[in-house]
Amino acid sequence: RVATPAQKPPITTTDEFALAFDIDGVLIRGGHPIPAAIQAMRYINGENPYGVKIPYIFVTNGGGKPEEERCADLSRQLELDVSPGQFICGHTPMREMTEKYHTVLVVGGEGEKCRIVAEGYGFKDVITPGDIIKAKHDTTPFRKLTEDEYRNSRDRDFSKINIEAIFVFADSRDWAGDQQIILDLLMSKNGRLGTRSKTFDEGPPVYFSHNDIVWSTSHEHSRIGMGALRASLEALFKCVTGKELTTAHSFGKPQLSTFEFATRLLGQWREDCHGIKTPPRTVYFVGDTPESDVRGTNEFNESHFSSDVTWFSILVKTGVYQEGTIPRYPPKKTCEDVLDAVKFALEREL
Numbered sequence: 001r002v003a004t005p006a007q008k009p010p011i012t013t014t015d016e017f018a019l020a021f022d023i024d025g026v027l028i029r030g031g032h033p034i035p036a037a038i039q040a041m042r043y044i045n046g047e048n049p050y051g052v053k054i055p056y057i058f059v060t061n062g063g064g065k066p067e068e069e070r071c072a073d074l075s076r077q078l079e080l081d082v083s084p085g086q087f088i089c090g091h092t093p094m095r096e097m098t099e100k101y102h103t104v105l106v107v108g109g110e111g112e113k114c115r116i117v118a119e120g121y122g123f124k125d126v127i128t129p130g131d132i133i134k135a136k137h138d139t140t141p142f143r144k145l146t147e148d149e150y151r152n153s154r155d156r157d158f159s160k161i162n163i164e165a166i167f168v169f170a171d172s173r174d175w176a177g178d179q180q181i182i183l184d185l186l187m188s189k190n191g192r193l194g195t196r197s198k199t200f201d202e203g204p205p206v207y208f209s210h211n212d213i214v215w216s217t218s219h220e221h222s223r224i225g226m227g228a229l230r231a232s233l234e235a236l237f238k239c240v241t242g243k244e245l246t247t248a249h250s251f252g253k254p255q256l257s258t259f260e261f262a263t264r265l266l267g268q269w270r271e272d273c274h275g276i277k278t279p280p281r282t283v284y285f286v287g288d289t290p291e292s293d294v295r296g297t298n299e300f301n302e303s304h305f306s307s308d309v310t311w312f313s314i315l316v317k318t319g320v321y322q323e324g325t326i327p328r329y330p331p332k333k334t335c336e337d338v339l340d341a342v343k344f345a346l347e348r349e350l
């Protein structure tokens with residue numbers, strides 16, 4: 001029964017279920033909130049006919065900024081406080097690799113942002129493509145550093161440096177240059193620039209923060225993303241060396257480890273923010289990309305079918321998935337937009 005304003009029930013937080021949101025194509029497109037997003041956030045924070053508040057987290061494949069900065073952006077866009085304690089982005093799990101690799105190449109993003117993120121995670125020696133071009137201007141024939149890039153790039157002697165791993169933190173702003181540099185390293189002996197392996201199996205591994213071939217922006221059609229760069233690099237490596245690239249890895253959705261991480265983060269967030277110590281029975285994940293969001297949610301659920309927590313996939317029509325197409329990974333429920341999705345979840349639980 002819907003209460004009239006005069007009889008509004010007191011707001012209570014449910015410990016029975018929770019929500020997890022993808023960002024691009026669900027809440028944000030091209031830097032601006034999707035109209036239903038702000039209303040959906042208000043709805044789950046108690047502005048609903050039942051006076052129920054639902055705990056939630058955000059799980060995006062995007063990145064390119066420190067988590068704190070990304071949460072500040074999201075807080076402004078969605079008109080509510082978003083804490084890093086309820087937020088995972090594509091490169092968040094890379095922070096667990098700092099013990100394994102000392103000297104790393106970090107690719108993608110605006111200016112020096114990703115170097116700052118990587119150093120914030122604890123990587124000791126972070127190199128960017130700019131450092132490499134500064135040291136050898138003909139590394140990539142048609143790419144010239146701007147004055148700012150030249151000033152910010154560091155002076156290094158690459159004849160003495162072994163790059164142990166490559167991390168693509170965010171979308172490349174220069175596909176040609178970045179691919180040339182990554183290829184040089186993949187074909188090198190032990191990540192030493194200027195060398196060439198005879199067997200092409202001595203280069204460093206390359207880690208991508210996710211594998212989305214396309215993503216949703218302000219453009220009416222999906223745009224190519226980091227997964228496309230990976231596909232391109234794999235094809236180039238094959239063309240140039242005649243071998244398969246076997247040392248590329250992706251984090252992010254749909255990886256099971258990302259959903260495991262999200263489950264742990266949600267547990268911690270429910271406890272820290274809401275004082276809830278028990279796991280939710282159901283986590284509704286609202287996403288727009290069948291290959292990442294729906295696939296990851298469904299597969300995580302299948303692989304953890306004996307656990308207490310069930311993840312439930314909801315696909316919305318405001319992003320990559322477009323009405324009239326058949327999603328490759330079918331969701332448990334399809335909704336118009338995120339507001340429709342949160343209403344569905346709450347009503348299913350009552």
Ligand code: G3P
Pocket residue numbers: 022023024025059060061062063171210212214215216225226289
């Ligand atoms: O580059 C980000 C994009 O591929 C997807 O972001 O929020 O939809 O997971 P999101």
Ligand code: MG
Pocket residue numbers: 022023024025026216287288289319
């Ligand atoms: Mg998305």
